Amino acid sequence: MNLTRRKFFVVSSALISSMLIKSNAQAVEGRYATIIDISKCDGCTDESIPRCVLACREQNKSRFPEPKKPIQPYWPRKIYEDWSDKRQKIDTLTPYNWIFVQKLNVEGKDIFIPRRCMHCDNPPCVRGCPFGALTKRAYGNSVINEKICFGGAKCRDICPWQIPQRQAGVGIYLKLLPKFAGGGVMYKCDLCKDRIEKGQEPACVLACRDRLKENAVFVFDERKKIYELAYKKKKEEGLFIYGDRQNGGTSTLYISDISFDLIDRALNERNERFKMPVDVKNKIQTTFNPIGKVVITSGFLSIAGAIVAAVVSKNKKTDGDENAKD
Amino acid sequence: MPKIKRHTIIEILEHWVLALSGIILLFSGLGCLPLFKRYYITEIPGFAWTGDFNTVTTVHYIASIFFVMVVFFHMFYHGIKGEFGLLPKKGDIKNSIKVLAAMIGLGKEPPSDKYLPEQRIAYAGIGFIIILLTITGIIKVLKNLEWVVLSPGSEAVNTVIHTLSGFVFMIAFIIHVAVVICFKSNWPLLKSMFTGWIDEEYVKHRHARWYEELKGKISEN
Numbered sequence: 001m002n003l004t005r006r007k008f009f010v011v012s013s014a015l016i017s018s019m020l021i022k023s024n025a026q027a028v029e030g031r032y033a034t035i036i037d038i039s040k041c042d043g044c045t046d047e048s049i050p051r052c053v054l055a056c057r058e059q060n061k062s063r064f065p066e067p068k069k070p071i072q073p074y075w076p077r078k079i080y081e082d083w084s085d086k087r088q089k090i091d092t093l094t095p096y097n098w099i100f101v102q103k104l105n106v107e108g109k110d111i112f113i114p115r116r117c118m119h120c121d122n123p124p125c126v127r128g129c130p131f132g133a134l135t136k137r138a139y140g141n142s143v144i145n146e147k148i149c150f151g152g153a154k155c156r157d158i159c160p161w162q163i164p165q166r167q168a169g170v171g172i173y174l175k176l177l178p179k180f181a182g183g184g185v186m187y188k189c190d191l192c193k194d195r196i197e198k199g200q201e202p203a204c205v206l207a208c209r210d211r212l213k214e215n216a217v218f219v220f221d222e223r224k225k226i227y228e229l230a231y232k233k234k235k236e237e238g239l240f241i242y243g244d245r246q247n248g249g250t251s252t253l254y255i256s257d258i259s260f261d262l263i264d265r266a267l268n269e270r271n272e273r274f275k276m277p278v279d280v281k282n283k284i285q286t287t288f289n290p291i292g293k294v295v296i297t298s299g300f301l302s303i304a305g306a307i308v309a310a311v312v313s314k315n316k317k318t319d320g321d322e323n324a325k326d
Numbered sequence: 327m328p329k330i331k332r333h334t335i336i337e338i339l340e341h342w343v344l345a346l347s348g349i350i351l352l353f354s355g356l357g358c359l360p361l362f363k364r365y366y367i368t369e370i371p372g373f374a375w376t377g378d379f380n381t382v383t384t385v386h387y388i389a390s391i392f393f394v395m396v397v398f399f400h401m402f403y404h405g406i407k408g409e410f411g412l413l414p415k416k417g418d419i420k421n422s423i424k425v426l427a428a429m430i431g432l433g434k435e436p437p438s439d440k441y442l443p444e445q446r447i448a449y450a451g452i453g454f455i456i457i458l459l460t461i462t463g464i465i466k467v468l469k470n471l472e473w474v475v476l477s478p479g480s481e482a483v484n485t486v487i488h489t490l491s492g493f494v495f496m497i498a499f500i501i502h503v504a505v506v507i508c509f510k511s512n513w514p515l516l517k518s519m520f521t522g523w524i525d526e527e528y529v530k531h532r533h534a535r536w537y538e539e540l541k542g543k544i545s546e547n
Contacts, residue, residue: 132482158379296467299398299464302396323543
């Protein structure tokens, strides 16, 4: 290969420049956000199924998994995650139920908390998926591409709320090494991506407003307006906010007249599967990024060091007998 | 026995820092996949930490500091010095087949330069994978830092390339180590990767062209 020094510099400079180009194509904070006002939620106790849950299931039923059976266990383990026989389960998150209403008693008061993906500003699930199956959209929602999801469930493990749920027996892993790698497809709320892309509200928001009118639990709007409204309520009504600081910020703000410390304590006491920890650090921001800055800086320092070392070495006369010894 | 210098201290350091950081990156990279828990690695005494994605990612990031430093140093140091002896030359594929055949006792090895033709091809191949891993890895770091903002599609493509090239790197790494260990004719090269020196007899026999070149230089002095 005939690589001249000039060509080498051209290629190297092009590579480094291409790495440093900053694009403002998409903001990390999404366009929309949601308020979920716990103080207004009655859990639709007079109905067979909460409206938000029903609307979500109706909206997404065509996307629910249809696993091929029999399902192979995750070798060498003898287990696999199959919710297909529990499709009617509505009291928890499953691949067939992307929102549920958590009932809780805090200091003698019954409260109802609609639970679904928080749609983080810097989502660990999106950043951590090794197959790029999760993406963060400009609308603020994070979305799983079920066509390339391997179902390894890493997204669930690194989600501070363990939101994504796995169904075995479906997905791309069946076409590759079904016995040895992958475990199905992960499912979770994507904020009704097809609806919000058309400028419509998510199904749960509409269903709740249909029932409670101006007292609706859900408010979906431009992110700036939602944050302003939540902070206004906090100031004027002394309400508590959850989701603005947790995990570095999210597109979902819970507001409540009961503190989230108390709510999370009650969830822990009941050993609930889905909790609401108040102190949620975003590991990307607090741990990985400081090291990332060292990676970039040391890369540049290394280039500088290489240039100095090469120039010094070139200027140094070498004796022929330096290459041989007895 | 008379010896000839094959590697400078800088080259030895480059090789071993890349190798060690590469091993840590491969292991922690596999740990970033949801495999270790499933395959009971986390249950090996002392390996419980490998089940925590945040810990393995932190280890991956730390090892990448050294990996990135070596990659850039190598490219610029040898690039500026005009040392391109490890880049493939015309006829390397044909001669590589002869070298590999000779390793298993078929035919005679063709006379070589300082580097064997199959070493030059392997260098180009592994080098390409390393560059791919470094670039996609740096993009991941910059994206997490929010210094570059990628479209969802490009983020996914970059992630998949990083993961898949990691697998290719692992295969190339295993082949590289296996070829060194399994063929006795390569053992002096392993020793020289620690000491920097190689027996003159070995050079005369296996790197005849390089030997001729060195002999010319030495007699000139």
